[in-house]
């Protein structure tokens with residue numbers, strides 16, 4: 001396994017390998033950039049096939065956080081942690097506390113929160129060892145589960161995207177295919193159904209599909225066919241890598257906008273989507289509602305209007321990205337990356353000057 005030559009290394013500032021014998025902790029904390037402020041991003045608990053796979057995940061996710069935080073207009077850098085569970089190893093309070101001590105040793109350079117496989121209760125264990133943690137259920141400025149706010153950002157982005165691409169102002173009768181009915185997917189379906197959208201859904205958990213059928217009158221399709229639904233909007237809200245060389249030719253939606261991180265299986269596939277006339281809203285822009293909620297907790301802000309203002313800013317950004325893409329002939333992804341690089345470069349110049 002290589003680190004500095006790793007394909008996903010991309011000039012990370014700091015990568016920490018944290019180990020604790022008694023609890024069985026093996027974790028990687030990756031800080032990609034602190035140009036805009038101390039790094040913030042979730043902690044994922046997962047059983048990886050190899051250490052290399054865990055490192056790749058940490059590197060890709062932390063770089064993604066740099067982009068997400070920058071695009072969201074937050075003064076936070078990009079970081080992420082993964083805790084590697086061995087086959088059969090269970091997540092325990094001791095493990096989470098050991099992870100908390102590893103975060104504490106970074107002295108505030110990285111603030112952690114929930115990601116896949118982690119609950120607010122786990123974060124409470126982390127909090128017993130470090131104050132550099134957010135997404136807590138209780139305590140001063142606690143912001144709780146970020147998923148509903150993520151879903152609001154995705155919903156609003158779909159509305160903005162539909163308006164910019166088709167000129168339609170409302171979502172009544174719009175057909176949306178939602179992949180993944182977890183925390184974000186379900187909250188997104190709630191908002192879409194309330195707006196009168198028609199839903200087709202898929203999840204690997206049959207009970208979640210039954211619930212969606214009962215709650216929204218949704219049509220249920222197989223998880224490996226949802227991307228091919230003949231619909232207006234495809235909203236990936238499950239795992240990354242869903243937009244691939246295999247799936248893109250089968251898409252029938254005009255717009256893709258969803259919560260899943262790293263939806264493009266390869267960075268350059270945005271051009272393949274564009275060539276098919278499909279507008280892809282960059283995931284790191286669209287799914288930033290949750291980190292905005294976490295950022296309020298980090299900053300100690302209790303006023304809900306602060307997060308609402310950030311969400312409004314997100315829609316201004318989506319509009320600007322789509323308009324710049326239209327006039328420049330670039331993809332929305334390329335425009336969003338350009339905007340992030342402009343912000344990072346300006347911050348770099350400021351920090352050199354100050």
Ligand code: NAD
Pocket residue numbers: 116146147148150179180181182183184185202203204205208223224237238239240259260261287288290291
């Ligand atoms: P979750 O674990 O609550 O839900 C994921 C759902 O996807 C589950 O119901 C699972 O059964 C389903 N699923 C897994 N594989 C599937 C497949 N192949 N086909 C269909 N369904 C499948 O996760 P979540 O918090 O809802 O997050 C969803 C995605 O959004 C993740 O990629 C996450 O990284 C990303 N995201 C979440 C947040 C947040 O605030 N929770 C913020 C930003 C990004």
